[in-house]
Amino acid sequence: MKPVLENISNYLQDSSFYAYSYTTTSFDFKWHFHPEYELTFIVKGNGHRLIGNSHQEFSDNDFVLIGPNIPHTWVGKTKGKKVFEAIVIQFTSELVEKILGFKESKQMNALFESSNYGIAFNEDQPNEIKNILYDIINEKGIDKVLKLISLLNKLTHSKSSTISTTLYKYQINKKIETRINKVCLYLENNFSKKITLKEIADLVYMSESNFCKFFKKSTGNTFSDYLNELRINEVCKLLIHSDETIKNIAYNCGFESLSYFNRVFAIKKSTTPSKYKTHHSNKY
Template sequence: MRPKLELLSHKRKNQSFVCYELTQPSFDFFWHYHPEYELTYIISGKGRRLIGTNYELFSEGDLVLLGPDLPHTWIVEKNKKQLCKAIVIQFSKEFIEPFLQFGELKDVKKMIARSVKGIHFIPGKNSEVAAMIKQMPQFPESRRLIQLLFILQKLTETKAISLNAAEFKTVKGDYTEHRMNKIFQYVQNGYRQTISLKKAASLIHLSESAFCKYFKRFCGKTFSDYVNEIRIMHACQLLVETDIPVSRIAYDAGYESLTYFNRVFLKKKKISPNKFRQWG
């Protein structure tokens, strides 16, 4: 499976950008991309998000800015007790670029350039911007335009981190897109079982050594690092949300050895699984 190209122009109609609220019992895996920028704020719900090759847990208050053509998906399991809610703002290059020529928005211009890797605004540091975003769907269309520019300016003052390494290549070109997404889908579907380097390489008709170089060049990390990140994020979610013993969580996350799981977890999280559960 490859990420789907999502066409958003029909949503904009005669508007310069779109802003809407999503309220659903779950967010299914739908890895997609589009030429528009996207700002997504999570009002309620928790789960996992995959942006480029960055795989992390998210919860209420999560706020990210995505650049054009950056593949992404949010994954939330169905929860009868709580609906998942998000506010999504999407705007095109044609809309934002004329504003970026003004000196007053030089910091916004720098932030927009960084968004091609994905930007995560640290929860707890974005409360003022979050309040403005939550108001957006209720504003008249003329007010929304001014509010969006104000939000973008405020975001430049908010602590943030890039979600992908500098080496990450945004999806461009059907051939590369098709090859990489075969790999991503293989890992997404099978990380709880055995993941084979040989199998991954064969999916795109490369030798194992050539595959490792290709993956590292495209993603800025090794294939084993990528697999471990996805497995450890799954383990983190189980540690926080369940009382399942650590030994079973290790197995459920695709690790046959508890010792190796503990070593990888400590390397990735700088803390043991048991302490992570206590502090979570």
């Protein structure tokens, strides 16, 4: 999957980094990358995020650090009058080099090295992190930089896990970008329906065999695996929040065979749909 280059330098102006928050009714699919590092904290929202070759669910307080040129996007839609909110901080490699120039910063090396695969933080006190991020947005002058450095130092000692299993480095290709975004937007809006390989290949004017090679080379996943991931994510939400039977949920999410659905679910979640429903429903 080839992403679009996002030019963050337009926003930096006289600053060393770009920090902002925003609210929205949906996180729309925008597969993109940029040479800057990025911290993203989901204040409120849910859906799934794609980082490198990873495709995972996210919810409130999701917090990640993404290294330079890693393709990523968050996807999710609100219901009713609800809104999502995210806080984003993007900073350059030049700033990182300056921070690491201090002997006292050596422990941060591992943080930035791991960020090349994306890092998900498992914070015990997300409200504290959220407040620090708001402070960074509102701060001015050198205090703004110092608060960011302090946060990065804190994250060096936080519980975390890497996200992508493959190292990505991208160069922009407008034609491929247009194709893959068209495909993924279509899948996001239609995964609950029957989708054939020919249908999706025709969408971008490619043969089925060429499309499969294109998708596999770009994402590290097969087209069917990517589509199954979308469907299973929706299944999991409905298992927890819906009173529908497992059979109906599977069919409504695009699975035509219950036996195939059960096999895919077991591979993706290492359990059965009924056990997943029982375990997670007890949390709500």
